[in-house]
Amino acid sequence: MDATTTELSASLEDYLEAIYQVIAERGEARAKDISVRLGVAASSVTNALQGLVKRELVQHAPYDQIALTEQGEQIARNVVRRHEVLTDFFTDVLSVDPDTAATAACKIEHVVGDTIVERLVEYIKYDQRCNHGGATWVEGKGFVCRNALDTRALCDECTAQGFCRFLGPPTEEGA
Amino acid sequence: MDATTTELSASLEDYLEAIYQVIAERGEARAKDISVRLGVAASSVTNALQGLVKRELVQHAPYDQIALTEQGEQIARNVVRRHEVLTDFFTDVLSVDPDTAATAACKIEHVVGDTIVERLVEYIKYDQRCNHGGATWVEGKGFVCRNALDTRALCDECTAQGFCRFLGPPTEEGA
DNA sequence: CAACATTGTTAGCCTTGTCTAAAAAGGCTT
DNA sequence: AAGCCTTTTTAGACAAGGCTAACAATGTTG
Incomplete structure (x- = not known):
């Protein structure tokens, strides 16, 4: 399997995003944090981690902390960015309430392409200036x-x- | 299973949408049309149809035509509407090229909620007037x-x- | 009407992603 | 260091949804 070419599933993107955010907030990430944050069974986290390690997006020795690889962090940042752009667009331009905006962003972030995201960025800028x-x-x-x-x-x-x-x-x- | 309550998967929504469109274009829909349109094996269509019949969204006797129930047609129309709104927004407001717009709409139509869609409608109207x-x-x-x-x-x-x-x-x- | 091509279905397999239950590892606490 | 509690992993089940191969129905056409 070519790790760089393979499209990541929405699910794995969610794990990556969660790992990234937990590390940002707490300094380190353990499986428990992820299962709590995603509302998922602990074993599902183990399972996902194995997939992410295989794809070289995450470093993780059993029973140890979870870290992102260079690659993994880049993807995570990207997901987070898409999430933020969408949220900003929904709240700032469409005036949608924060909860609805967040919920929508969480789902759309996994399927929206770069072109649209960049246009949204520009549109938000336009709207602001x-x-x-x-x-x-x-x-x-x-x-x-x-x-x-x-x-x-x-x-x-x-x-x-x-x-x-x-x-x-x-x-x-x-x- | 409560047919009215259960959330439909993106996949089944796609089938419903395809059936709706084929009927609109050709007057009737057969499994072949759907498999061609969705680029999927014939057996996958049979499979999906069984799920849709079980949910009472589709009427279909083996080897016969495919028709939508009242319920099914309503959902299909909704998917189509979301698709159209998204496409219009991407092309008319964001000036994204038609292909990119269509591709994005195909994916986002399955995850975007009503609130956002209605706001987009309003925004498009605003942009036009x-x-x-x-x-x-x-x-x-x-x-x-x-x-x-x-x-x-x-x-x-x-x-x-x-x-x-x-x-x-x-x-x-x-x- | 019989043969053949097309269409549809069934059966069985695979992958992804989730879960529960049970076992194993780690880490405190005395 | 022994025991106990928490965390993690493993094992096994299940549902969705896709595929291929084989079989069945339909329909077209000499």
Whole structure:
């Protein structure tokens, strides 16, 4: 089995993520921590660890601590990043409540590809920097652009400057 | 087994979706169509059908056509809807290319919850109706609000009207 | 209507991932 | 160092879902 090529299952990604986070929080990770965090039987952890060790993503001698290999840590970081990006997007852009956002991110993080994630990152940045673009969720009304809520103040400023003040002057690409 | 309560696996959702689409396209569905569409062995289809029949989501006598029950069709429609919403969001809002969008939607449709889907719907609507809010992906630049691309025309209009012209006047909720 | 091609089903195997129960290892505590 | 409690591992079962190979039904066509 080629460890570098094989796609990792959602389940194994979850283990990797949990290991990474426990190490980050506690300094070290033991099987118990993982089983508690994932709500899974201890034997399931042993089982998963064997798979991860075989793939060289984890270092683990029986009855000992759990550590990530270089490779494993990289994958874990990636999963965490996807999780964070999704969470941020759901809460900041879509104004979804934190619990729902977290739950959704936990599932989607295992299936979303890089292209989408990077676009989401850009979209979040856009939403943060541009008072034109940023919309706000208003219950019973849908998404409303901030200009519509903040009186005309921003629009005046926009006109005065002739461009979106956070992006620089208009480009020639415009219609 | 309580057919109404049990969560459906991603795999069975895929079968349901395929059956729905084949019926929509061809008027009827047979096992072969499904195996071809999903790229799966014929026996896998038989197998899945048994599960779906047991759950009363599909009607199917051996060697006969495949039909959806009321229940099954409802679930199928739901999956299709999630797929479409995701695809639209990825292409229209995030400007991701159609292939990537479709691939991502195929996977995410099985794990995304209703709350997020409905927010995405609203966001797409917002993006379509509000020239303030709508952003456009510009390669090498990120998302740029349409105002920044379209010269100041829209901004002038915005100022003249004092509000986002697609949403009505500013509300008191504004800061 | 009989032969053959296509389609569908069955049977049996494999992998992944979970569980429980039982055994083994480690670590405290006296 | 002996005993006890916790943690880990092993062993074995099970469900899902996929595959191949073999068999059965259907249907088409001389």
